Amino acid sequence: MTRLNYLRFAKNFTLNNFSFNHIYKPLNAQIELTLKCNAKCVFCSIWHPDFQQELAQEMKTNEVKRIIDELHKLDVQVVNFTGGEPTLRKDLPELISYTKQKGMMPTVATNGLLLYQLIKTQKFKDAELIMVSLDWPFAEKHDQYRGIPIFKQTIKGIRAAVLERKIVIISMVITKENLPYMEEMSKLAQKLGAMIEMLPCENIIREQDTPHIVDDIFSFIPDLHKYAAEIRRLVKIYPNIITDTISADIIEAGGFGYQNLLHCVSARAFIVINYKGEVVLPCKIHPVLRVNVKKYPLCDVYHSYEAKQIMDMKDGFPFCKGCRLGCAIATSIPTRWATLYEKYIRAFINGNLF
Numbered sequence: 001m002t003r004l005n006y007l008r009f010a011k012n013f014t015l016n017n018f019s020f021n022h023i024y025k026p027l028n029a030q031i032e033l034t035l036k037c038n039a040k041c042v043f044c045s046i047w048h049p050d051f052q053q054e055l056a057q058e059m060k061t062n063e064v065k066r067i068i069d070e071l072h073k074l075d076v077q078v079v080n081f082t083g084g085e086p087t088l089r090k091d092l093p094e095l096i097s098y099t100k101q102k103g104m105m106p107t108v109a110t111n112g113l114l115l116y117q118l119i120k121t122q123k124f125k126d127a128e129l130i131m132v133s134l135d136w137p138f139a140e141k142h143d144q145y146r147g148i149p150i151f152k153q154t155i156k157g158i159r160a161a162v163l164e165r166k167i168v169i170i171s172m173v174i175t176k177e178n179l180p181y182m183e184e185m186s187k188l189a190q191k192l193g194a195m196i197e198m199l200p201c202e203n204i205i206r207e208q209d210t211p212h213i214v215d216d217i218f219s220f221i222p223d224l225h226k227y228a229a230e231i232r233r234l235v236k237i238y239p240n241i242i243t244d245t246i247s248a249d250i251i252e253a254g255g256f257g258y259q260n261l262l263h264c265v266s267a268r269a270f271i272v273i274n275y276k277g278e279v280v281l282p283c284k285i286h287p288v289l290r291v292n293v294k295k296y297p298l299c300d301v302y303h304s305y306e307a308k309q310i311m312d313m314k315d316g317f318p319f320c321k322g323c324r325l326g327c328a329i330a331t332s333i334p335t336r337w338a339t340l341y342e343k344y345i346r347a348f349i350n351g352n353l354f
Contacts, residue, residue, distance in 0.1 A: 029271040034084040040147030070298035093123035115157025129167040168194040186238040199326040228252035255324030256315040264315035270331035
């Protein structure tokens with residue numbers, strides 16, 4: 001992360017902690033570029049035909065750039081491009097470079113299928129951090145989970161990215177089946193020169209009242225006590241693990257609404273723009289407020305009375321209880337002194353983060 005981003009983070013963190021609810025500053029942002037995906041993951045339904053019918057509503061390049069301009073005005077320091085599969089957007093390299101030109105840190109979340117090609121053609125030259133999905137230490141099971149033959153190409157892409165001095169984080173979705181392989185995955189990540197984030201499979205992303213449900217999703221969810229115990233054991237051995245013990249404690253307790261370690265403030269700290277160009281609050285899973293920021297300035301929406309009312313609710317909405325989404329936890333942790341050290345400062349001291 002550049003020195004400018006450290007300074008921007010410090011300023012935003014300080015304002016959030018000493019504003020007495022009058023000044024709010026976001027820390028990170030996510031732009032969902034597309035719903036297209038070239039995989040068919042067993043625990044996801046975004047590739048479902050019902051989703052793919054909505055592709056015509058995707059933002060154009062100039063519309064995304066205008067949103068990036070607004071994020072810069074809000075002093076956001078990290079912009080994460082996601083999907084679907086964001087590497088399917090031909091303009092992704094252009095958007096990454098534009099983000100970097102604005103002094104923000106561009107990051108990408110990908111399944112890794114096209115990563116090697118993008119690295120070798122220098123199209124990812126301005127990408128600073130790349131999060132790559134990898135669930136198993138061997139091809140047969142990972143390819144089965146992702147629905148396509150992808151393991152070998154993903155490993156090849158990770159190696160190429162590390163050689164180009166990119167920050168690479170392997171994202172492992174923990175299930176009942178692969179939980180015993182968490183240590184082997186930590187070793188593989190270490191061998192590849194990558195960090196690793198290990199979070200349990202979720203059941204709230206596509207809910208029962210939507211047509212986009214994974215019918216047997218509960219068969220994938222691991223024992224959360226066993227998961228947390230393994231995280232606490234492994235972080236003492238492998239410094240490249242960025243899943244922290246506080247996150248493990250929160251998840252083990254059942255998520256938001258079941259513990260007092262941390263309240264969700266992702267509505268304030270984490271700006272999410274969906275593929276249609278809408279900012280969604282408090283999160284994209286349960287959007288209480290949707291505003292088209294292709295039409296209305298994002299800065300005005302973020303500082304509006306309606307947005308502040310939602311931010312002040314934190315995790316007080318009924319649907320928040322039991323949420324243990326990694327993105328919500330990770331973006332809430334940096335907003336409090338008590339949890340900032342465990343997740344970020346200690347990792348930085350250990351030399352495995354930014």
